[in-house]
Amino acid sequence: MRLLKLLSWTCVALLSALLLGFSGTFLYLSPGLPSVETLRNVRMQVPLRVYSADAKLIAEFGEMRRSPIAFADIPQDFIDALLAAEDDNFARHHGIDVKSLMRAAAQLLKSGQIQTGGSTITMQVAKNFFLSNERSFSRKINEILLALQIERALGKNEILELYVNKIYLGNRAYGIEAAAQIYYGKPIGELSLAQLAMIAGLPKAPSRYNPVVNPERAKIRRDWILSRMHELGKIDLQRYQSALAEPVEVRQQAASPPELEAPYVAEMARAEIIGRFGSDAYTEGYRVHTTVSSRLQSAANQALRDGLIEYDQRHGYRGPEQRLPQLDAAGWLGRLAEQRTLGGLEPAIVSAIGSDGIRVLTRGGSEEAVAWDTMRWARPHLGNNSLGRQPSKPADVVQKGDLIRVQRQADGTLRFVQLPQAQGALVSLDPADGAIRALIGGFAFEQSNYNRATQAKRQPGSSFKPFVYSAALDKGFTAASLINDAPIEFVDPYSGEVWRPKNDNNTFLGPIRMREALFRSRNLVSIRLLQEIGIDYALDYGKRFGLPPEELPRNFSLALGTANLTPLEVTTGYAVFANGGYRVQPYLITRIDDRDGKTLYQANPPRVPGAQEPAPVMASDAAPTTDSPQQAAPAQQAQRAIDARTAYIMTSMLQDVINRGTGRRALSLGRSDLAGKTGTTNEQKDSWFAGYNGDFVTTAWAGFDQPQSLGRHEYGGTVALPIWIRYMDVALKDRPMHLPPEPEGLLRLRIDPSTGRAAAAGASGAFFELFNKDAPPQPAQEVSSDGFRDQFGSEPAAVPIDLF
Numbered sequence: 001m002r003l004l005k006l007l008s009w010t011c012v013a014l015l016s017a018l019l020l021g022f023s024g025t026f027l028y029l030s031p032g033l034p035s036v037e038t039l040r041n042v043r044m045q046v047p048l049r050v051y052s053a054d055a056k057l058i059a060e061f062g063e064m065r066r067s068p069i070a071f072a073d074i075p076q077d078f079i080d081a082l083l084a085a086e087d088d089n090f091a092r093h094h095g096i097d098v099k100s101l102m103r104a105a106a107q108l109l110k111s112g113q114i115q116t117g118g119s120t121i122t123m124q125v126a127k128n129f130f131l132s133n134e135r136s137f138s139r140k141i142n143e144i145l146l147a148l149q150i151e152r153a154l155g156k157n158e159i160l161e162l163y164v165n166k167i168y169l170g171n172r173a174y175g176i177e178a179a180a181q182i183y184y185g186k187p188i189g190e191l192s193l194a195q196l197a198m199i200a201g202l203p204k205a206p207s208r209y210n211p212v213v214n215p216e217r218a219k220i221r222r223d224w225i226l227s228r229m230h231e232l233g234k235i236d237l238q239r240y241q242s243a244l245a246e247p248v249e250v251r252q253q254a255a256s257p258p259e260l261e262a263p264y265v266a267e268m269a270r271a272e273i274i275g276r277f278g279s280d281a282y283t284e285g286y287r288v289h290t291t292v293s294s295r296l297q298s299a300a301n302q303a304l305r306d307g308l309i310e311y312d313q314r315h316g317y318r319g320p321e322q323r324l325p326q327l328d329a330a331g332w333l334g335r336l337a338e339q340r341t342l343g344g345l346e347p348a349i350v351s352a353i354g355s356d357g358i359r360v361l362t363r364g365g366s367e368e369a370v371a372w373d374t375m376r377w378a379r380p381h382l383g384n385n386s387l388g389r390q391p392s393k394p395a396d397v398v399q400k401g402d403l404i405r406v407q408r409q410a411d412g413t414l415r416f417v418q419l420p421q422a423q424g425a426l427v428s429l430d431p432a433d434g435a436i437r438a439l440i441g442g443f444a445f446e447q448s449n450y451n452r453a454t455q456a457k458r459q460p461g462s463s464f465k466p467f468v469y470s471a472a473l474d475k476g477f478t479a480a481s482l483i484n485d486a487p488i489e490f491v492d493p494y495s496g497e498v499w500r501p502k503n504d505n506n507t508f509l510g511p512i513r514m515r516e517a518l519f520r521s522r523n524l525v526s527i528r529l530l531q532e533i534g535i536d537y538a539l540d541y542g543k544r545f546g547l548p549p550e551e552l553p554r555n556f557s558l559a560l561g562t563a564n565l566t567p568l569e570v571t572t573g574y575a576v577f578a579n580g581g582y583r584v585q586p587y588l589i590t591r592i593d594d595r596d597g598k599t600l601y602q603a604n605p606p607r608v609p610g611a612q613e614p615a616p617v618m619a620s621d622a623a624p625t626t627d628s629p630q631q632a633a634p635a636q637q638a639q640r641a642i643d644a645r646t647a648y649i650m651t652s653m654l655q656d657v658i659n660r661g662t663g664r665r666a667l668s669l670g671r672s673d674l675a676g677k678t679g680t681t682n683e684q685k686d687s688w689f690a691g692y693n694g695d696f697v698t699t700a701w702a703g704f705d706q707p708q709s710l711g712r713h714e715y716g717g718t719v720a721l722p723i724w725i726r727y728m729d730v731a732l733k734d735r736p737m738h739l740p741p742e743p744e745g746l747l748r749l750r751i752d753p754s755t756g757r758a759a760a761a762g763a764s765g766a767f768f769e770l771f772n773k774d775a776p777p778q779p780a781q782e783v784s785s786d787g788f789r790d791q792f793g794s795e796p797a798a799v800p801i802d803l804f
Contacts, residue, residue, distance in 0.1 A: 057260070122151055276601075321403045371413070419443075432611035591603065676692060
């Protein structure tokens with residue numbers, strides 16, 4: 001009995017000592033422990049996400065890929081799998097599992113090394129949110145103390161929600177929703193039991209059990225978790241066996257894979273958001289809604305790429321990207337793995353050559369056929385103006401081991417192509433408020449992230465002429481004014497150098513009406529108009545269109561489009577014609593929401609008076625609406641830039657560019673509401689087409705990044721215009737004809753085509769022309785006040801211009 005009493009008192013003493021020690025440790029350490037109350041308002045790092053107008057994901061930015069998920073949205077199978085793997089006693093303990101801790105201590109005493117930490121899920125939450133990964137007794141004690149406090153402060157569901165959203169699961173995935181997207185490309189709620197068990201196995205060692213890197217080891221871990229679930233009665237035998245039989249099929253991909261390819265748009269949005277909020281934007285979970293339509297953006301991507309490929313193939317085949325030695329399939333696949341798909345053009349290696357085509361090895365490891373008919377274009381490229389002999393068989397084009405490019409067609413077959421060297425851009429705006437509906441800044445963002453739509457300052461050539469003509473109309477000229485299309489020369493008074501501008505075909509038509517001069521794109525008429533209205537007036541007038549004055553040359557070459565403008569600036573200028581004379585500012589972001597859905601910013605761009613409001617968000621073209629209860633600000637009204645009558649007359653003249661002039665290819669769209677202008681610079685270095693109707697104003701540009709000739713027979717109408725047509729064909733499909741309404745104050749009068757004056761009674765060949773009622777044509781026989789009859793019919797009195 002005495003021995004028994006001694007042992008009892010000894011146990012009591014030891015237990016008391018442990019309690020005193022634990023209490024002392026708690027009292028010593030607790031003042032330095034963080035408050036677990038902060039977990040109630042914890043803010044996970046969530047990436048910045050950019051969306052189209054119709055809610056398609058364009059891109060996400062941020063190092064940590066995370067999509068927080070509420071406890072109610074976590075599948076029960078996943079909860080069961082996770083607890084079976086990590087903490088099957090989670091529902092019953094109060095933050096620590098004594099048995100697990102004792103087991104960990106026994107392993108430490110036996111081996112002298114820490115084998116397992118004995119941590120519960122609550123302890124892991126404490127570590128992940130408050131502590132480091134240091135393996136020490138002090139950190140473990142802090143972990144235990146925090147776990148006990150967390151259990152008192154939070155419910156089990158709250159603890160589990162924090163855990164599944166915080167844990168790292170490999171491949172930059174933080175949280176189970178991001179992991180589901182990265183490994184399976186689906187939300188966590190759509191995964192099978194086997195896939196859920198696979199993800200539940202990752203917290204223990206994300207790199208070791210990564211199903212992409214170590215599928216065999218990951219399967220062992222998955223199957224063990226499934227067996228534990230069966231042992232614990234969470235799944236029956238049939239589900240257990242079915243899940244075991246499911247193969248491991250995963251593929252690493254971007255979290256929340258983009259639903260819309262618009263990388264240039266995404267980068268523009270990212271830069272604007274970082275400018276507003278700083279680098280915190282990468283982790284604060286902002287949701288950025290843009291003006292871009294998914295349907296129109298896809299059309300722009302396709303139009304630009306098809307147009308550049310079409311141009312490229314007109315100028316022949318430059319040979320393979322690489323000529324590889326004869327390797328086995330594994331060696332070739334290694335080389336293919338180093339290549340990227342660019343603009344939809346896939347790398348491939350020629351593996352066999354036949355009489356009716358070739359076979360190529362693709363990055364997927366399969367051999368596929370490429371038909372000879374898709375290769376017939378591949379005459380040797382000798383220069384931009386010369387080609388070699390027409391090939392007669394596939395062997396004339398490629399050799400075995402050539403690294404080439406192929407394009408997958410709608411029917412799954414492959415087409416022989418090459419990466420274009422020429423680049424391009426396309427911008428499409430809503431002329432009512434400047435909303436960017438589509439934008440692409442190059443053939444492939446992966447090839448070059450230089451955004452030619454917003455950054456490339458190029459000469460617009462003849463596409464600039466409408467700004468000069470508009471200035472002339474506001475100065476008193478009319479669409480019927482006769483201007484002499486004749487040689488002219490300018491002598492620099494300082495250097496003595498002589499400039500003799502000419503028309504592109506080196507011909508002269510003599511006196512010609514302004515309307516006809518525009519649709520025929522006569523250079524000398526544009527110069528004479530600029531000379532008549534004055535350079536200072538023209539430069540100041542250009543500000544009305546938003547044209548940067550510092551980029552407009554202060555000489556007569558301005559009339560030929562020697563300014564340096566981006567496609568976006570040209571498009572913004574043309575919007576003034578398209579909307580009836582109002583200045584709008586291009587904009588991309590309509591709304592910024594925080595992670596909780598609260599609207600931080602709502603765009604309120606100035607709109608053209610009377611313009612139809614954007615339709616509700618449905619499928620494609622509409623601007624996003626906000627779910628926020630925030631009251632919308634009153635709409636701002638766009639400022640008038642030019643007289644509505646001037647804008648209407650200019651649109652009428654630009655319609656003739658399509659109906660009768662250099663833009664005739666656009667007649668293939670079968671519409672009567674199109675207006676626009678081609679542009680080609682000296683030596684065909686730049687190809688432009690800017691055009692519009694009442695719904696969209698769109699500019700297409702093509703050229704080389706390092707300016708060089710596109711080719712002797714390449715113009716705005718052969719390179720840029722087909723791109724514009726492809727895009728507008730999709731953009732205007734099923735839309736009614738739409739141009740700005742005719743304003744008051746216009747006259748339609750019969751004129752004499754030979755004089756540009758009002759037609760005399762009975763004059764033959766007379767036809768109707770549009771006039772501003774404040775600037776009607778001169779009567780048929782009117783003589784100016786000084787007795788000099790202007791032989792060229794220009795309404796403003798002007799000194800005669802010398803002819804050479």
